[in-house]
Amino acid sequence: MPIFSEVTHKYLRTKKKFPNVWCAGCGIGTVMGAIIRAIDNLKLSRDEVVMISGIGCSSRMPVYVDFNTLHTTHGRPLGYATGVKLAKPSLKVIVITGDGDALAIGGNHFIHSCRRNIDITTILINNSTYGMTGGQVAPTTPFMKIGTTAPYGNRERGFDIAKLAIAAGAPFVARGTVYHMVQLQKLVEQAILKKGFSLVEVISQCHTLYGRLNKEGGAVEMMKWQRDHAIPISAAGKVPPEKLRDKFLTGVLWDIDFPEYCEEYDKVIAQAQNPEGQG
């Protein structure tokens, strides 16, 4: 796909930082491409884009891209993003996080970021496992799937990330997959344009660890699984409920409006500076 890579390459720190740490066939690079093309398509200046991540395979992404980049601590990128955005609201803040990063060690920061509603775009790459440390069970690993720390099968349930985010107050929640990369770019664009906290969950594949441990095949088989199990939310009503049972919905799942924190804080400043003022 020469057109895709042509756009992508303009934004990569090719001189210093390649090859990358990801396995061949990993979904994270595809997500990075979709994010870059979304930024390019929206004509954002790379000087105004800040990419912030935590720790894990997906969180290595900022190192490779030519934006303002902040690779933080495990689970905490949303805390850092809160400070960056509030200090300089003109910046476009994009957080890259994984399922372990955002939902286990960073679960508290995640739900409070949803609730607080600062204009941050969060791309949560969900591969159902801890890839960087070698395939341990994650808060998204489905019931009875295998991880290196659940060799007899995971006896816990995985989070439904979208439902969690919606319940916690996020005004914009979408889900895409690595397989549906064109749709993914569109979802990222919508998320960036959304005023407020936006979340895009991306179903990705870790064939080297999760796929191997659970005998789900290689990258191609796992991407075919994504293709066969994703139901666009627009079509969900037409599918009989029994056929939805092992599927997941994709597209914009939730989109409401709620006052954004930085804009609200500007009102706080106005009020503090002019307590007698009108309005």
Added chain:
Amino acid sequence: MKKGTMEIQEKLIQGNRACAEGAIAAGCRFFAGYPITPSTEIAEILAAELPKVGGKFIQMEDEIASLAAVIGASVAGVKSMTATSGPGFSLMQEHIGYAYMAEVPCVIINVQRGGPSTGLPTKVAQADTMQARWGTHGDYFAIAVAPSSVAECFDFTIRAFNLAEKYRTPVIVLADEVVGHMREKIALPDPDEIRITNRIKPTVPPEWYQHFEINPHFVSPMASFGEGYRFNVTGLMHDPFGFPTEKSEEIKQKLDKLKNKIMHNLNDIIQVRQEFMEDATIAVFAYGIVARAAREAVRMAREKRIKAGLIQPLTIWPFPDAYLEHILEQLDLMVVAELNQGQLIGEVMRVNRGKTRVRGLNRYDSELITPDQIFEKIREEK
């Protein structure tokens, strides 16, 4: 009081308020924190005061996120701080380490209370003395300053910001419950009289910029996000560009840089107050609120013709090794008074190497050390 521009404003305020006002005077325009006794007033005051000067306050979900937000704001170019106490200080250690590694200026005020664990929320202690030096994992060099009065809460918070900006490092203000909560009259200086240090900004074009440049001063110029430099910041070991590295020569270079920027500037960073030390053969070594009892004890001793003096480190970390090495030569006795089971005394003994007798006076029952106790200790040991 005279009228005019040079009018000095006198105020009866609490130590925690003086910290908050000192922060604003220093140019702090971002605070993120989490409520915790006995530091909460700093957050409450800044929630009201920061927006008045165009600054921002946010209450985060915990202390971990608080310091994350503070570091994020500083990387975006805004002077930032948080305030906490023991349990919160423990939670912040993860990001204090990040700030050392990523060389992000910020200020952390620890209004110390009794511990360990939840301990004594409303009672005084100095038991986080060593935690302020060694709290987070890995090799690093800490700066911590310790106020003993409301006036010093104001001055030292400004100084903490100046040191943080100058050396691109987190700086800890090690206060305590009594200093934080007591009220004293202080003379607030004219804002124009306050010396403010700001981080050095790069002068090179973006393509030449290295966020962690190696230079003879050991402190790299610091661009902010959104200024066109597009650098990478990471808590991983990194090269001068900020990109992760595992090369042994780059690792050593980085850790030497963190050390040298502090250790080559000790004369600028370390401040020690000494009183009656010219002819003293006995010294009381005490910081923070204990130094005030020690001062009174030294006066009592002098009345009894005992040649006692006071050594009050205003900077706890880095420790004033060189000063002590020199002064210990003239002493027969050094009493180290502290509100813990013996923390700074270990540092004094490390420097002492048998030069003189070092004795500890420790109180850790939540009450202050009194001047009488210190005076008695001097009499007992002399």
